[in-house]
Amino acid sequence: MLKVFFLTFIINLSIGLGFSATASVDKNRCTIDDIISFKIEFENADSFSNIDISSLIKDFAVISGPSQQTSMQWINGKVTNSRIMSWSLSPKREGRLVIPRLNVQISGKKSATKEIVVFVSQSQKKETDLDVFISAEINKESVYIGEQITLTYSIYRKVECSIEPFEIPKFPGFWSEELFRPNQIKFKNIAINGVQYQKGILYKVALFPISGKELEIEPLSLKIQKQKKKKRRSRDPFFDPFFDSFFTETETKILRSKKREIFIKDYPQSRPIGFTGAVGDFKISTATDTDSINVNEAITFRVIVEGTGNMGLFTIPKMSFADDIDQFPPKENFEKNVFRDELSGKMIWEYILVPRVSGKLSIPPISFTFFNPKIEKWQKISSKPISVFVKNTNDNYLTSNGLTKREIEVLGKDIKYIYNGNPVLKHINSTPYNYIFLIYFLSILIFFLPNILSYIIGYNLDSMPARLSKNALKKALNKLKTSDTRSDNFDNKIIYQYLKDKFQLHSYNLDAISTKDQLRGRINDQALEELIELLKLYESFIYGKKETIDIHSLNQKTASILERIDKSCL
Known part of the structure; x- marks a missing residue:
C-alpha cells in the first residue's frame, strides 16, 4: 500500500513541476508525393x-490525426510521463516549407514547440511508373482572350483504389463553366506506352481567359486509399500467386496533377468598333411574337445569338428605336447545350415595345461583331429587318390617353379608367347592431385563438425549430446506439440529420464540402475539422473498399464529436 502511495506521489510531483512540448517529423527532406509524420x-x-494547427493548412494538408498515445517510464527511481499527439501531413507545394511554432496550454500552464523546416522537391517518379496518378489535360496551351480551353482532370490506375471527396481548385484569371462532373466515376481500359491502365474522368470544365499574358492552372489534389499486395516469402504451395488477391491491405496516397501554363496571344488587328467581347463562331437572328398589333399594345421583340464560344461573357450593341415607340430594358437568357465539350447554345435578349402611333413599324437590322479564333479573323454579321403593321383603334380615348412607358413601369398592373357616365345609386338598409357585435366578437376570438390552442394542447406552433435543435443530440445518440447492432452499418445520415436539426440547415443534399462551408464560423475550427474528417471517413467506408472496422468504436467517436459540438453551441 505504501509503495502505491509513494508511486502516486512521485508521479503527481513530476507533473506538478511543469511540462515540456517537443515537435518532430520523420523526415526533413521529401518529395511532393510523400506523407510526413508530425509528432x-x-x-x-x-x-x-487542444492544439490549434490552422497555421499548418497553408502549406500542408492534414491526412489524418491527431492520434494520441500515452507512456510512462521508471528509470533509476525517476518517473517520466509522456503523451504523444501525431498527424499525417502532405505538402501542398514544392520548396522550403515551415511547420510554425505551435502554442500549447495544459491545466493553465503554457509551452510552445519550435519551428521545423521541411524541404520538398519534385517527384522523381514518372507517371507511367506509378500504380495510380492523375493528370490535368488541356486541348490547347496558347489562346486568345475569351477563347475556350477545355480542361479535363483524369485518373489512371493499375490497382484498385477508393477516392475520397475532393475540392476543385480555383481558376484565377479565368471565367469557368462546368461541363461534366460524374456522380460515379466510370473507368475504361487504355494503353500508355504499352502499359495497360484504367482511365476515369474526375471533372471537366470550360475555361475562358479574361486578362493577362501568362496564366497558370493550379493542380488538383486527390486523397485515395490504394490497395497494395503483401509480400509473402513462404514456399508453401498453398500460397500460390492465385491467392495473393486475398491478402491485400490499403495505404493512403495524395495524388496531384501538374501545373499547366496558358499563354495569351494578341489579336491580329486592333479591336473594331462595336466589339463587345464575343469570341467564337456565331450567327444572329431576330423575331417578333406577331406581325400586326393595335396602337398602345405591347409587342415582344427577340434578338437571338446562337453558336459556340464564350456565351455569357458578352452582350449585343445597345439598340435604339423610334421616338414613337416605348422600349423597356431587355431580359437576358442563356440556353446551354449540355451535350458538348465546347460551350454552345443560345443567348436571347427579349424587348417589350409599345408603339404609340399607327402605321408600319420597321425594326432595323442589328450588327454584331466577334472574333473567330478558328480562322483568326474578325467577323461582322447582321440580322434581317423586321416590319410590323400597327393598326389604329376606333376607341379615341385609348389612342389619345395611352399609358406611357413610365406609367407602365410605376403601375405594373391593369388600369381602371374613370367612368364618365351618370352613377346609379342603390339604397342599402342599415346593418343591425347584432351583426356588428358578432363581427367584433369573431375578430377578438380569432386574435386570441393561437394562444388558447397553445394553452389547451400545450403545443406552441412557433417553437418547432427550437425543439428540433434542442433534441437533435438526443435523437442522434439513440440512433447511434441502434446502429451498433449491425457491423456493416456506416450510416452518415445520422450526422447529417443532427446537423440539419441543430443548425436548421436547409440543404437536403449535404456532403463534407457543403457542410464545411455552412458551419464555418458557427462552431470552433478544431471541432469543424474533426467533424469534416469524420464525414470523409464515413464516405470512404460507404463508397470505397476498407478493412474490417469496429463499428462500436466508430460510433463512440461520432458521439463524442457530436457532444462537443452541442456543448460549444450552448
Missing part, C-alpha cells in the same frame, strides 16, 4: 492539449 511529445503533462 508533438508532452513530458510530465497530466492531459492532452
Whole structure:
C-alpha cells in the first residue's frame, strides 16, 4: 500500500513541476508525393492539449490525426510521463516549407514547440511508373482572350483504389463553366506506352481567359486509399500467386496533377468598333411574337445569338428605336447545350415595345461583331429587318390617353379608367347592431385563438425549430446506439440529420464540402475539422473498399464529436 502511495506521489510531483512540448517529423527532406509524420511529445503533462494547427493548412494538408498515445517510464527511481499527439501531413507545394511554432496550454500552464523546416522537391517518379496518378489535360496551351480551353482532370490506375471527396481548385484569371462532373466515376481500359491502365474522368470544365499574358492552372489534389499486395516469402504451395488477391491491405496516397501554363496571344488587328467581347463562331437572328398589333399594345421583340464560344461573357450593341415607340430594358437568357465539350447554345435578349402611333413599324437590322479564333479573323454579321403593321383603334380615348412607358413601369398592373357616365345609386338598409357585435366578437376570438390552442394542447406552433435543435443530440445518440447492432452499418445520415436539426440547415443534399462551408464560423475550427474528417471517413467506408472496422468504436467517436459540438453551441 505504501509503495502505491509513494508511486502516486512521485508521479503527481513530476507533473506538478511543469511540462515540456517537443515537435518532430520523420523526415526533413521529401518529395511532393510523400506523407510526413508530425509528432508533438508532452513530458510530465497530466492531459492532452487542444492544439490549434490552422497555421499548418497553408502549406500542408492534414491526412489524418491527431492520434494520441500515452507512456510512462521508471528509470533509476525517476518517473517520466509522456503523451504523444501525431498527424499525417502532405505538402501542398514544392520548396522550403515551415511547420510554425505551435502554442500549447495544459491545466493553465503554457509551452510552445519550435519551428521545423521541411524541404520538398519534385517527384522523381514518372507517371507511367506509378500504380495510380492523375493528370490535368488541356486541348490547347496558347489562346486568345475569351477563347475556350477545355480542361479535363483524369485518373489512371493499375490497382484498385477508393477516392475520397475532393475540392476543385480555383481558376484565377479565368471565367469557368462546368461541363461534366460524374456522380460515379466510370473507368475504361487504355494503353500508355504499352502499359495497360484504367482511365476515369474526375471533372471537366470550360475555361475562358479574361486578362493577362501568362496564366497558370493550379493542380488538383486527390486523397485515395490504394490497395497494395503483401509480400509473402513462404514456399508453401498453398500460397500460390492465385491467392495473393486475398491478402491485400490499403495505404493512403495524395495524388496531384501538374501545373499547366496558358499563354495569351494578341489579336491580329486592333479591336473594331462595336466589339463587345464575343469570341467564337456565331450567327444572329431576330423575331417578333406577331406581325400586326393595335396602337398602345405591347409587342415582344427577340434578338437571338446562337453558336459556340464564350456565351455569357458578352452582350449585343445597345439598340435604339423610334421616338414613337416605348422600349423597356431587355431580359437576358442563356440556353446551354449540355451535350458538348465546347460551350454552345443560345443567348436571347427579349424587348417589350409599345408603339404609340399607327402605321408600319420597321425594326432595323442589328450588327454584331466577334472574333473567330478558328480562322483568326474578325467577323461582322447582321440580322434581317423586321416590319410590323400597327393598326389604329376606333376607341379615341385609348389612342389619345395611352399609358406611357413610365406609367407602365410605376403601375405594373391593369388600369381602371374613370367612368364618365351618370352613377346609379342603390339604397342599402342599415346593418343591425347584432351583426356588428358578432363581427367584433369573431375578430377578438380569432386574435386570441393561437394562444388558447397553445394553452389547451400545450403545443406552441412557433417553437418547432427550437425543439428540433434542442433534441437533435438526443435523437442522434439513440440512433447511434441502434446502429451498433449491425457491423456493416456506416450510416452518415445520422450526422447529417443532427446537423440539419441543430443548425436548421436547409440543404437536403449535404456532403463534407457543403457542410464545411455552412458551419464555418458557427462552431470552433478544431471541432469543424474533426467533424469534416469524420464525414470523409464515413464516405470512404460507404463508397470505397476498407478493412474490417469496429463499428462500436466508430460510433463512440461520432458521439463524442457530436457532444462537443452541442456543448460549444450552448
